Amino acid sequence: NEYKSYLSDMSLRRKSSSDMGGGCNRSGAPPTPLATDNDKTKVDLVNLITGKEGLVADDTSFNGLKDQEDTLVLLVDGVRFLMYRSLLLAHPETMLGRMFDENNSRLVRPNEKGEFRIENVSWDIFKIILGFYRIRELAVPYDANMNDIKEACDYFLIPFNIQTIVSENLSSLMHELSNDGAKKKFECFLQSDIVPKMAETAMKGERECHIVCLKDEDVVDWDEEYPPSVGEDQLTIIKSSEINRFLKYIENRGIAKAVLQEKGLKKIRIGIEGFPTHKEKVKVKQHGKIQVTYFYVQRPFIVMSWEKEELRSRHVDFANVSTFQLVQVYFCMSLENQVILLCKRESRDLVLEIASTK
Numbered sequence: 541n542e543y544k545s546y547l548s549d550m551s552l553r554r555k556s557s558s559d560m561g562g563g564c565n566r567s568g569a570p571p572t573p574l575a576t577d578n579d580k581t582k583v584d585l586v587n588l589i590t591g592k593e594g595l596v597a598d599d600t601s602f603n604g605l606k607d608q609e610d611t612l613v614l615l616v617d618g619v620r621f622l623m624y625r626s627l628l629l630a631h632p633e634t635m636l637g638r639m640f641d642e643n644n645s646r647l648v649r650p651n652e653k654g655e656f657r658i659e660n661v662s663w664d665i666f667k668i669i670l671g672f673y674r675i676r677e678l679a680v681p682y683d684a685n686m687n688d689i690k691e692a693c694d695y696f697l698i699p700f701n702i703q704t705i706v707s708e709n710l711s712s713l714m715h716e717l718s719n720d721g722a723k724k725k726f727e728c729f730l731q732s733d734i735v736p737k738m739a740e741t742a743m744k745g746e747r748e749c750h751i752v753c754l755k756d757e758d759v760v761d762w763d764e765e766y767p768p769s770v771g772e773d774q775l776t777i778i779k780s781s782e783i784n785r786f787l788k789y790i791e792n793r794g795i796a797k798a799v800l801q802e803k804g805l806k807k808i809r810i811g812i813e814g815f816p817t818h819k820e821k822v823k824v825k826q827h828g829k830i831q832v833t834y835f836y837v838q839r840p841f842i843v844m845s846w847e848k849e850e851l852r853s854r855h856v857d858f859a860n861v862s863t864f865q866l867v868q869v870y871f872c873m874s875l876e877n878q879v880i881l882l883c884k885r886e887s888r889d890l891v892l893e894i895a896s897t898k
Contacts, residue, residue, distance in 0.1 A: 610625050610626055611623070611625070612624070612628070612640065612656060613650075613654060613655040613656065614655070614658055615656065615658065616657075616662075616663045616666045617661070617662050617663040617666070620655065621666070621667070621670065623670065627673045627674070628640050628673060631672070631673060633697060634672075634696055634697045634698055635696045635697045636673070636696060639656075640656075661692055661695065661696075662688075665688055665689065665692045668680060668681075668684070668692075669692055669693070669696055669698065672698050672704060677705075677706050678693075678698075678704055678705050678706065679706050679707075680705060680706065680707035680709070681707075682708050683709075684707075684709075686709065686712035686715065687716060689705070689716075690716045690720070700716070700717075701717070718791070722786070722791070722795045722796075723795050723798075725786060726786070726792070726795060726796045726799050729780075729786065730799065730800075730803075733780055733783060734842070737749065737751055738844075738846075740776070741776060742846075747846055748807065748843070748844065748846070749842075749844055749845075750842075750843050751776045751777075751843075752776070752777050752778070752813075752815050752839055752841050753778050753780060753784045753787060753840045753841065754777055754778065754780075754815070754839055755779070755781045755784050756779055756780065758839075760777070760817055760818070761817070762816070763819055763832055766830060766832040768832075784839065787810065787812075787840035787842075788812070788840065793810045793811065793840075796810055796842070797810050800842075804846070805845065805846055806844070806845050806846070806847070808842075808844045809841075809842075809843040809844075810840070810841070810842050810843075811840070812838050812840050812841070813838070813841050814837070814838055814839075815838075815839045815841075816834035816835065816836050817836070817837055818835055819832055819834055819835070820834055820835040821833045
């Protein structure tokens with residue numbers, strides 16, 4: 541309720557500013573800046589948005605402000621924004637604050653019209669980004685793509701958190717915050733728990749690892765004489781309820797896979813599978829044969845490989861194969877000046893294309 545009242549208050553403030561002349565009027569004309577003698581605060585954003593064809597030639601309000609020393613014209617996706625340089629320099633930690641710093645004046649050059657082009661962002665997203673320099677908040681519309689807002693914040697070095705983002709679409713906001721937190725969390729798991737297990741496997745000469753993430757309270761009690769057929773010699777077990785809880789979400793598993801791919805690992809599979817923990821029952825069959833049934837629990841697993849030459853490892857050098865092994869020629873077809881022989885060797889069909897002389 542407090543959050544809704546806060547949004548309502550922000551909406552009333554913006555509406556009040558619009559009624560006083562701070563927003564676009566119904567005729568579609570660009571807004572004019574507001575300034576009074578009593579108001580010492582500069583107009584932070586004229587919010588001048590024009591069509592793709594450019595500015596209107598007789599736009600006196602824009603031309604007058606454009607010539608002021610403290611104003612900048614930012615060209616974004618064919619749309620021009622008028623912004624005060626001092627507002628950008630007030631946030632030197634952001635990209636725009638660094639871009640228009642005096643120390644970088646030689647690196648940032650305007651075009652022939654005195655406009656600074658901003659790349660890699662659409663004008664509607666950039667309009668939202670400029671809100672950070674106005675009121676240190678980004679008013680995100682309900683139907684806006686929150687992922688695009690997150691990428692724009694990363695690009696412009698603007699913090700993406702609950703203090704800077706104001707949106708009534710809490711589902712999208714929480715989703716992006718979870719994605720950001722999940723990536724940082726998995727990187728911590730990777731360094732503290734997963735990489736040491738990978739190193740133990742690599743020291744054995746292996747080039748892939750199969751990790752099962754159990755809970756802290758899970759007890760593994762396998763019969764030494766009749767163990768489960770799960771390839772226990774190739775399994776690596778990590779006991780961590782925190783990792784187990786993290787990987788139960790399919791979105792977190794997708795983020796974990798993306799992080800591992802960024803680290804250069806291949807053949808990555810992350811999912812949930814049954815894992816035997818202890819014997820459930822023992823049954824003696826005919827002729828004294830013993831059958832052991834294990835109790836299975838669903839636990840997350842991670843499979844990955846760091847093999848560099850995986851294709852060469854499975855390569856067969858046919859140059860060393862004796863030609864006498866090619867037997868049982870059961871089909872022969874003549875096609876113009878070529879003869880195609882279909883032979884059979886060790887239950888595999890081989891097609892040999894032999895060019896004849898005449």
